[in-house]
Amino acid sequence: MAQTLLDQAEFAENPEPRCPVVLLLDTSASMEGAPIQELNDGLQELAVALREDPLASLRVEIAILTFGGQVVGLDARDGSAAVVPIDAQSLFCPVDDFHPPVLTARGDTRMGEAMRQALTLLRDRKEIYRQAGLDYFRPWIFLLTDGHPTDRGWETAAEEAQMEEARKGVLVFPVGVEGANLKTLAKFAQRPPLRLHGLAFREFFQWVSKSLTAVAQSRPGDQVALPPATWAAVDTGS
Amino acid sequence: MDTPGAGREGATWRAIAASVAGSSHRAANRPNQDVARYAVLPSGALILAVADGAGSAPRAADGATTAAEAALAHLRRAQLDVSHTREAMELAVAEACAAAQAALEDQAARCQAPLADFHCTLTVGLAVEDEVTVGQIGDGVVVVQLADGTLQTMVRPRRGEYANETWFLAQPGALEDLVVATAPGPIRALAVMTDGLLRLAQELPAHEPHAAFYRPLFAFLAGVSDLRWAEAELAAFVASKRVAARTDDDRTLLLAVRAARGGS
Numbered sequence: 001m002a003q004t005l006l007d008q009a010e011f012a013e014n015p016e017p018r019c020p021v022v023l024l025l026d027t028s029a030s031m032e033g034a035p036i037q038e039l040n041d042g043l044q045e046l047a048v049a050l051r052e053d054p055l056a057s058l059r060v061e062i063a064i065l066t067f068g069g070q071v072v073g074l075d076a077r078d079g080s081a082a083v084v085p086i087d088a089q090s091l092f093c094p095v096d097d098f099h100p101p102v103l104t105a106r107g108d109t110r111m112g113e114a115m116r117q118a119l120t121l122l123r124d125r126k127e128i129y130r131q132a133g134l135d136y137f138r139p140w141i142f143l144l145t146d147g148h149p150t151d152r153g154w155e156t157a158a159e160e161a162q163m164e165e166a167r168k169g170v171l172v173f174p175v176g177v178e179g180a181n182l183k184t185l186a187k188f189a190q191r192p193p194l195r196l197h198g199l200a201f202r203e204f205f206q207w208v209s210k211s212l213t214a215v216a217q218s219r220p221g222d223q224v225a226l227p228p229a230t231w232a233a234v235d236t237g238s
Numbered sequence: 239m240d241t242p243g244a245g246r247e248g249a250t251w252r253a254i255a256a257s258v259a260g261s262s263h264r265a266a267n268r269p270n271q272d273v274a275r276y277a278v279l280p281s282g283a284l285i286l287a288v289a290d291g292a293g294s295a296p297r298a299a300d301g302a303t304t305a306a307e308a309a310l311a312h313l314r315r316a317q318l319d320v321s322h323t324r325e326a327m328e329l330a331v332a333e334a335c336a337a338a339q340a341a342l343e344d345q346a347a348r349c350q351a352p353l354a355d356f357h358c359t360l361t362v363g364l365a366v367e368d369e370v371t372v373g374q375i376g377d378g379v380v381v382v383q384l385a386d387g388t389l390q391t392m393v394r395p396r397r398g399e400y401a402n403e404t405w406f407l408a409q410p411g412a413l414e415d416l417v418v419a420t421a422p423g424p425i426r427a428l429a430v431m432t433d434g435l436l437r438l439a440q441e442l443p444a445h446e447p448h449a450a451f452y453r454p455l456f457a458f459l460a461g462v463s464d465l466r467w468a469e470a471e472l473a474a475f476v477a478s479k480r481v482a483a484r485t486d487d488d489r490t491l492l493l494a495v496r497a498a499r500g501g502s
Contacts, residue, residue, distance in 0.1 A: 005458035006475040011438040011484060012448035017401035055486050133443045135401035168399075 017135035026145035027068030028109040043100035061092040067114035069107025088124030112154025147181035158187040251284035253494035256473035272490040284365040285313035292357035301356025308341035331373035368424035377404040383427035389447040434489030
């Protein structure tokens with residue numbers, strides 16, 4: 001095709017909108033064995049899948065909180081599983097830098113406290129975007145667990161998550177491993193919890209990365225279409 | 239060829255438009271949900287309507303088509319002539335949006351489907367001689383080039399808290415949020431686009447036109463003699479790898495310039 005003036009059009013350089021994602025990972029003692037191994041494999045898979053998606057890789061920012069004993073932030077950048085402050089400025093990392101840690105299981109299950117920390121973290125992160133004049137998508141929390149919280153008051157934290165979701169502040173995806181207490185998990189979100197078939201973390205994280213792409217075209221009141229039929233569509237709207 | 243010498247009487251509008259599906263829509267097996275319709279009437283007036291179907295509303299492509307065609311039909315009937323007033327143009331544009339909304343309601347009722355299944359944004363425009371009035375619900379963009387060559391954003395996208403949130407024509411009370419704007423003076427070119435091109439064409443967050451994007455496009459259209467060929471070239475540009483690398487959304491671009499009657 002011959003060159004025309006159209007080929008001379010130059011594009012503006014604008015930062016991509018950000019999509020903050022908190023991975024809220026159960027590393028308590030009950031995850032010992034196959035569940036934690038599959039979780040680790042799945043995190044590696046997620047990193048690969050995100051990197052292969054050109055726009056998701058520009059938009060998604062990931063933070064990892066684990067709850068096995070203490071609720072801690074983990075450095076998602078260097079794979080070291082180093083504990084770092086839960087700080088909205090420093091905890092999130094872009095996909096290019098995402099090198100997931102290898103997790104081990106120990107301690108009790110402070111799921112309620114972990115959820116509260118995640119909600120606060122995302123509120124702070126949005127404020128940082130606003131201050132910087134950056135566009136952003138509705139944040140996502142993935143709660144991966146066997147569904148046996150041990151901390152006092154987790155029910156209140158679950159209600160807080162539901163309220164934040166009702167205000168359209170966040171999308172919460174509770175995901176139970178095989179044998180998880182889904183009744184408990186259901187209290188953390190407005191939609192039914194997802195059950196992993198067997199311990200299909202790999203499939204799950206591939207789905208996670210696809211669904212991030214899907215929310216990027218969603219509008220208020222839309223159902224975000226998610227790839228596999230085995231998981232329900234997410235209502236992002238009213 | 240530029241058109242500063244084309245006087246009000248000696249010039250007419252010429253327009254082209256192109257719309258392609260984004261890669262994310264193709265991956266999800268969704269059709270292109272953007273629609274662009276336009277016409278240059280025998281009177282020389284330009285009328286246009288561009289609609290962007292909502293991401294995954296099941297019948298958004300139908301909704302966008304219905305809305306754009308109903309709006310265009312209304313503008314065609316408005317038959318504004320040289321004695322038009324600014325008020326008459328703004329009324330015609332607002333009524334075109336109302337007609338489009340009514341057409342969506344009719345369609346939903348006919349199909350016995352929820353109105354939300356047809357969600358779309360809508361941008362309509364009316365240019366009589368070198369005066370332009372536009373109306374918009376949603377997150378489209380309209381940029382005009384004034385007689386002195388400066389570029390100006392006439393309508394910016396209206397968004398919610400999140401980058402992918404906007405308002406739709408079929409939402410309750412949508413017409414109360416209708417934005418109607420008339421260009422501040424004579425114009426010689428205009429561009430209308432859906433949000434798929436926003437980040438390539440506009441400088442954010444100020445929403446200033448990126449001149450290096452618009453100027454070659456307007457110059458291209460001003461200089462061509464075969465509009466069918468030009469429209470194919472525009473489609474190739476909008477679909478090009480260079481554009482696709484920057485957006486995975488459906489994208490639509492409509493260009494119009496004032497040119498001497500009978501082509502260049």
